[in-house]
Amino acid sequence: MIRFSRHMLDNGLTVLCHTDKNTPFVSVNVLYKVGSRNEQPDRTGLAHLFEHLMFGGSLHIADYDKHVQQAGGDSNAYTTNDLTNYYITIPASNLETALWLESDRMAGLNFSQTALDIQKHVVIEEFKQRYLNAPYGDLWLKLRPLAYQVHPYRWATIGVSPEQIEQVTLEDVKAFFHQFYAPDNAIISISGNIDEQETLELVQKWFGDIPPSRTVLPPIPAEPRQTEERRLVIPDNEVPADAIYKVYHMGARDSEHFYICDIISDILSNGQSARLYVNLIKNKRLFSGIDAYVSGDRDPGLFIFSGKLSEQTSIQVAEAAIDEEIEHFITQAITPREVEKVIHKTEARISYSEINYQNKASNLAFFEFLGDIDLINTESQRYSQVTVEKIKSTAAELFQKENCSTLWYLKK
Amino acid sequence: MPNRNLPPQLTPLSIPTLLPHRKYQLANGVEIVYLNDPVQEVFKIDVLFEAGVYYQPRPLIASTTINMLNEGSSRHSAEEIADLFDYYGAYVDFNSGLNKAELSLISLNKYAEETLRMLAEIIQTSTIPEKELEIYLTNKHQEYLVNLEKTAYLARKKFSALLFGEDHPYANQIQDNDFHQVTAGQIRDFYRRYYRPENCRIIICGNVNEKILQLIEELFGNLPTSTATPETPNHPFQPASPGRYHLNKENSVQTSLRIGCPGVRLTEADYAGFMLLNTILGGYFGSRLMSNIREEKGYTYGISSFNVSMPSGSYWCISTDINDEYTEATIDETFKEIRKLQTEAVSSDELALVKNFLHGDLLRELDGVFAQSDALKHKLNYGLDNSIYTHLIQSIKQCTPEELLQLANKYWQMENMYIVTAGKS
Numbered sequence: 001m002i003r004f005s006r007h008m009l010d011n012g013l014t015v016l017c018h019t020d021k022n023t024p025f026v027s028v029n030v031l032y033k034v035g036s037r038n039e040q041p042d043r044t045g046l047a048h049l050f051e052h053l054m055f056g057g058s059l060h061i062a063d064y065d066k067h068v069q070q071a072g073g074d075s076n077a078y079t080t081n082d083l084t085n086y087y088i089t090i091p092a093s094n095l096e097t098a099l100w101l102e103s104d105r106m107a108g109l110n111f112s113q114t115a116l117d118i119q120k121h122v123v124i125e126e127f128k129q130r131y132l133n134a135p136y137g138d139l140w141l142k143l144r145p146l147a148y149q150v151h152p153y154r155w156a157t158i159g160v161s162p163e164q165i166e167q168v169t170l171e172d173v174k175a176f177f178h179q180f181y182a183p184d185n186a187i188i189s190i191s192g193n194i195d196e197q198e199t200l201e202l203v204q205k206w207f208g209d210i211p212p213s214r215t216v217l218p219p220i221p222a223e224p225r226q227t228e229e230r231r232l233v234i235p236d237n238e239v240p241a242d243a244i245y246k247v248y249h250m251g252a253r254d255s256e257h258f259y260i261c262d263i264i265s266d267i268l269s270n271g272q273s274a275r276l277y278v279n280l281i282k283n284k285r286l287f288s289g290i291d292a293y294v295s296g297d298r299d300p301g302l303f304i305f306s307g308k309l310s311e312q313t314s315i316q317v318a319e320a321a322i323d324e325e326i327e328h329f330i331t332q333a334i335t336p337r338e339v340e341k342v343i344h345k346t347e348a349r350i351s352y353s354e355i356n357y358q359n360k361a362s363n364l365a366f367f368e369f370l371g372d373i374d375l376i377n378t379e380s381q382r383y384s385q386v387t388v389e390k391i392k393s394t395a396a397e398l399f400q401k402e403n404c405s406t407l408w409y410l411k412k
Numbered sequence: 413m414p415n416r417n418l419p420p421q422l423t424p425l426s427i428p429t430l431l432p433h434r435k436y437q438l439a440n441g442v443e444i445v446y447l448n449d450p451v452q453e454v455f456k457i458d459v460l461f462e463a464g465v466y467y468q469p470r471p472l473i474a475s476t477t478i479n480m481l482n483e484g485s486s487r488h489s490a491e492e493i494a495d496l497f498d499y500y501g502a503y504v505d506f507n508s509g510l511n512k513a514e515l516s517l518i519s520l521n522k523y524a525e526e527t528l529r530m531l532a533e534i535i536q537t538s539t540i541p542e543k544e545l546e547i548y549l550t551n552k553h554q555e556y557l558v559n560l561e562k563t564a565y566l567a568r569k570k571f572s573a574l575l576f577g578e579d580h581p582y583a584n585q586i587q588d589n590d591f592h593q594v595t596a597g598q599i600r601d602f603y604r605r606y607y608r609p610e611n612c613r614i615i616i617c618g619n620v621n622e623k624i625l626q627l628i629e630e631l632f633g634n635l636p637t638s639t640a641t642p643e644t645p646n647h648p649f650q651p652a653s654p655g656r657y658h659l660n661k662e663n664s665v666q667t668s669l670r671i672g673c674p675g676v677r678l679t680e681a682d683y684a685g686f687m688l689l690n691t692i693l694g695g696y697f698g699s700r701l702m703s704n705i706r707e708e709k710g711y712t713y714g715i716s717s718f719n720v721s722m723p724s725g726s727y728w729c730i731s732t733d734i735n736d737e738y739t740e741a742t743i744d745e746t747f748k749e750i751r752k753l754q755t756e757a758v759s760s761d762e763l764a765l766v767k768n769f770l771h772g773d774l775l776r777e778l779d780g781v782f783a784q785s786d787a788l789k790h791k792l793n794y795g796l797d798n799s800i801y802t803h804l805i806q807s808i809k810q811c812t813p814e815e816l817l818q819l820a821n822k823y824w825q826m827e828n829m830y831i832v833t834a835g836k837s
Contacts, residue, residue, distance in 0.1 A: 022451060023779055024426060060416040065698045070765050072425045072772025075697075091772060093423035100420050107416075121710025121735075125666070129713050129733045133666045135561040209413050238663055240557030272482075272494035281547070282490070288551040310550065341499045348501025348520055351454055355782065 002354060002376050004364055005196055011212045012184025015203050016364045016373070018191040020357040026192030027358040028088045028098040030106070031365040033187075034180035035082040036159075037152040037220055037299065043172055045123070045159020048079040050176055052119040054086065056112075058105035071097040079157050082298040083369055089358060092193040096202055103206035106186065109177060113170055124162045131158060135239045139409050146232050147247050147302060147405040151223035182213030187368050191361035223249070223300065230405040236412050241288065242315050243409040246305040246322060248398050253296050254370045259382045260394045261294050261303050266342040267334060267391075268292040268325065273341075276325060286313045286321050298370065303398060315408050326399045334388055346383045425771045428778045428801050433788060438633045441610035445792065448620040449781035455618035456518045456782060457528070457628075458789060459535060463513040463606035465581045466724075467645060470598065471590040475508035476548065477602045481515065482506070483544035486537035490544050493534060502527040510582055511723045512793070513606075521619050525627065532631035535607065540599045553591040564733060566659045567668035567834040574657065574830045575672070575727055577650030582722070605642045609635045613792065617785035649725060654827060659834040666733045667835030671746060673828040675728030678721040678794050682819060684807035686728075689819050690719050692758060692766050693749060694730055696773075700749045701730065709745070711738040723793055728823065736836055743831060753820040757813035771805055 004018045036047050054077065055064050068075045073090030088098045131137040141156055148154035159165050188207070190199055226249055251257025269276040269292040276290045289308045295301035309318050353359045360376075367375040375382070435445045468474040482497075482504060483490045497504050502519040515535065519527040559565040569585065576582040614632060616624065654673070676686040687695075694701040694717030701715045715732035734742050758766075777787050778801060788798050 022449075024429065024775065025779055063698075066765060067419060069696065069698055069769035069772075071422055072768050072775065074769075074772065074776065089776065091423070091425055091775065093426075094420075096420035097422060100414075100416070104416055118707065118710040122706055122713055125711070125733070125735055126713035128665045128735075133563065133664055133733065135558050205414050238561055240561070241554050271498035273491055273498045277494075278491055281551075282544075285547060285550075288554045308554070311554070337499070341495075344499060344501040346501075351520060352518065355452065355454060355780070 002360060002364075004373070004376070006368070006373060007200060009183065009204060009208055011208065011210055012182075013203075013207050013210075014187045014368055015200065016187065016189040016368060017194065017196045017199055018189075018357070018360055018364060019194055019196060020192055020360065023192050023357050024092055025089050025357070026092045026095050026098070026190060026194055027361040028090065028095070028102060029189040029191075029358075029361040029365050030086045030102050031187045031189070031369055032084045032086075032181060033185050033369060034084055035080050036155060036157045037081050038180065038217070039152060039155075041152075041155075043164065043168060044155045045157075045165045046168055046172060046176055047084060048157050048159070049119060049123050049165060049168060050173060051077050051079045051084050051086075052123060053109065053111075053115065053173060054105055056115045056119070057110040059108040059110065061101060061104050062110070064101055064105065067097060067101055073098065081153055081157055083366075085362060085365065087358065087362065095190075095194065095199065096206075099202050099206045102188070103210065106181060106183065106207065107210045111170060111174055116168070116170055116173060120165055120168065123158075123165055127158050127162050127165070131156075136237075136243060136409065139243065139245070139407070142232065142234055143245055143247065143405070143407050146230055146407060147249070148223055150221045151299060152220060153223070153297065153299065153301075178213065179215050179217075180213075182215070183207060183210050184212035184214065185217075187365045189361045189365035189368070191357045191364065220299065225249075226405075227402055229401045231408075232406070233408045233410065235410045237409060239409070239411050241311065242309045242313075242318070242411055244305075244307050244309065244315060244318050244322070245407040245409070246319070247405050248303040248403045250294065250301055250303045250398060252300050253298055254372060254375070256382070257394065258294065258296065258301075260386050260390055261398065263342050263383065263386055263391055264329070264395055264398070265292045265294050265303065266345060267338050268329065270342070270345060275329075279325065280307070280321055284321065285310055286318055315410065319406065326395075330392065330396045330399065334391060339388060343384055347380055350380055425768065425775065427805065428775055428798075430778070430798050430801070431781055431784050433797065438609070438629060440633060440635060440637060441612070442632050442635060443613040444616070444628060445613065445788065446616040446620045446625070447781050447785050447788070449617070450619055450621070452619040452781065453521050454518065455521055455524065455616060455620055455624060456516065456785065457531070458615045458785075459515045459531070460512045460613045460615070460789070461514075461607050462511060462611040462642070463602070464509045464511040465584050466511045466647065467606060467642065468581060468602065470593070471584070471586050472549075472552075472594050473598055473602050474513055476545070476552075476594055477599050477606075478506045478508045478513040478515065479548060480540050480545060480599060481534045481538045483548065484539045484541040485533050486539060487533065488530075490541070493530060496530050497527065500527050504531070521621070521624075524624050528624070528627050528631060532635075536635055538603060540596050540603065542596050545594070545596050545599065549591050549594055553588075556586060556588075556591070563661055563664050563666065563668035563834040566661060567670045567832050570657060570659055570834065571670040571672060571729065571830060571832045574652040574832070575649075575674070576725075577652070580647055580649060582725075608637055608642070610637070611642060615785055615789050617781050652830075654830050656831045657833075658837070659832070660837045661835055662837070664835045665736070667736050667739045667833050668733050669739065669742060670729055670731055670830070670832040671743070672727055672729030672830055673824070675719040675726040676721070676823065677726045678791075678796070678800070682822075683721070684804045685811050685815055685819050686719060686823060687804070688766060688770060688808050688811050689753065689816050690717055690728065691770050692762065692816070693717050693753060696766070696769055698765075698769075700752075701746065704745055704749060705732070705734075705742055709738070709741070711735050711742050715742075721794075739833060739835070747826070750820070750824050754817065754824065758816055760813075763813060767808055767811075770808055774801055774805055777801070
């Protein structure tokens with residue numbers, strides 16, 4: 001059970017606090033409700049590029065990092081399809097420094113053409129390092145536009161191409177800031193060795209006067225229901241083994257559907273005693289690695305099978321083997337032990353994640369972002385409420401051919 | 413309205429609060445170390461054997477042995493073993509290091525009995541079945557082939573071969589046919605020789621109650637001594653000539669760069685000072701290399717330098733993946749930054765900042781019982797414990813610009829540097 005308090009400042013900033021006296025540190029987590037799903041199709045990668053610019057100096061602070069480091073702190077950030085999250089861990093006595101820094105860059109940035117040009121180069125090198133110079137690195141760049149035709153999940157957070165990142169202008173960047181970086185589009189979550197009353201006063205002091213943007217965010221186009229099976233073959237890759245991906249559309253992170261699908265994926269592939277590992281890697285030896293997992297996006301996401309083939313396996317045989325596992329899942333019994341195992345695993349996973357106050361801060365912000373902060377304490381119930389009947393009927397509907405996109409990623 | 417031009421007052425950083433650890437030996441020689449934090453409902457146990465790559469007679473033996481432990485015991489099949497850990501929501505992990513091989517288990521306290529019994533069983537009665545071994549090696553071979561496609565892997569491997577000598581176990585050079593030459597007999601022999609009580613240290617942390625300690629005593633107190641004796645090989649380093657080396661990978665879109673030389677061991681007097689010096693050059697986000705190569709020039713997504721202390725030796729290294737066009741420029745700029753540290757005193761502002769950052773970073777290494785246990789595990793390899801942190805923080809605080817100049821000249825001799833690039837020719 002995690003005890004927390006939730007407040008909202010007059011300018012719309014949501015403030016979450018959690019006290020953990022087992023650490024001398026505090027974690028300050030600022031989540032902006034903007035990710036690559038909020039980008040325009042001709043300016044993809046902007047949310048992530050913007051995250052880099054947030055470290056380039058703000059209205060009253062030329063060098064953000066310098067102050068974090070002087071205070072003995074450490075900071076970083078990440079961007080996903082749904083959100084951008086900035087975090088600092090800092091000795092608890094220097095909490096106010098973190099709030100000063102975070103509030104100043106929420107109030108306004110020091111935009112410069114030079115800084116933008118350099119960060120574009122940095123991001124393009126990141127693009128190469130992670131997606132182009134790594135084996136299988138570009139796979140998701142090809143898979144996303146196959147699975148999504150309309151919703152902005154059809155591009156990756158890094159963007160569609162280095163060329164689009166190259167084209168971003170200073171005006172794009174400024175407009176993006178004014179639209180999305182404001183207290184009424186943000187959540188601050190503070191966890192660690194704090195006094196909650198004092199912390200709230202400090203948050204009010206530093207964030208209270210930042211004006212809200214009151215922007216009405218443009219709606220995000222929903223992905224229409226898929227009605228036909230989709231397939232894509234990418235030949236001649238510089239990789240030693242073929243890979244296969246099969247993805248199915250599923251529900252959003254906060255829906256009941258998500259919890260059922262997560263259980264399905266656990267029964268199939270969580271751990272070395274799960275079905276896919278035992279049947280396809282150990283017994284049939286068709287794959288060197290295979291996994292089933294859910295994307296857990298805010299908008300309806302994907303149920304993903306990903307497999308790397310053993311040397312002697314043909315791609316057709318590999319796909320037929322996955323199909324057979326799906327067929328078994330729908331038609332044959334799920335044992336009580338399989339269900340208990342998933343419940344135990346979930347319970348343990350939640351316990352482990354509560355050890356660390358940084359996790360607690362980012363989890364609190366994430367559930368608030370989803371619109372139901374109580375999930376921080378009620379998720380395990382959502383899992384245990386799922387019945388075997390629900391699992392079976394959901395699987396039957398989920399794993400329809402016309403709901404599937406299949407990608408063959410073939411070696412040279 | 414707050415005055416945003418005025419930074420909040422900083423509080424000086426504290427000295428670390430060290431959790432006490434207990435240490436004792438079981439009758440058969442197994443060493444037990446534990447840190448208890450009764451607030452937790454979880455515990456973690458690391459079982460370490462002096463059975464890392466240093467001791468292996470051929471490539472792949474040490475890592476294969478540790479990874480085969482859960483593939484079948486005298487009483488359970490691989491699937492049953494996995495099923496038990498999965499059923500209780502426990503995680504087991506296997507890791508083969510340079511000198512130590514290590515199993516780790518994280519489990520809820522309420523299932524300690526079940527998970528610990530299975531952990532002890534696989535350590536004591538692993539059978540190394542042929543079929544499982546073959547599957548493991550086939551899949552590892554594929555992983556190896558994927559690695560060969562990565563410029564960063566190629567550069568790293570070449571760098572260790574140069575530094576330690578092609579045939580030294582630390583270089584851990586693996587060839588394609590090594591995967592076909594490993595036999596179950598070799599693995600069983602290594603297992604019998606090196607997984608023995610007098611070679612074993614167990615570190616437990618989290619909620620370590622009486623029940624867990626009793627179980628450990630019962631389960632590991634009868635870890636049998638085997639008649640096969642471990643060999644203590646002597647492998648001196650055989651470093652290659654320093655200089656420039658290139659590995660060709662035609663279809664790559666970036667070049668991986670490694671620059672380095674021998675470093676400083678944890679037990680040496682210069683360790684704290686060198687740690688500070690390295691941090692200034694490339695050890696944190698605001699480092700000189702990051703500021704120059706990433707933030708001013710945009711040649712890379714990241715560049716960092718680090719010092720690695722090992723039980724028998726040490727090395728220091730700069731690592732980055734860069735835009736092909738700027739390989740030479742990056743090497744030039746890197747050496748410029750090193751020369752600057754050898755000739756110009758670090759300003760008091762920069763020095764104060766890096767000292768604070770490093771102090772905070774060391775405190776983070778000790779944040780919570782699980783972190784303190786990891787830190788202790790490492791320090792025990794040198795006959796030290798976490799009280800070294802107090803000393804390190806003190807030494808870092810006292811380090812002067814003059815000392816840093818001396819250290820930069822002492823350890824960063826150009827004629828000792830290896831420069832490795834992997835990428836297009």
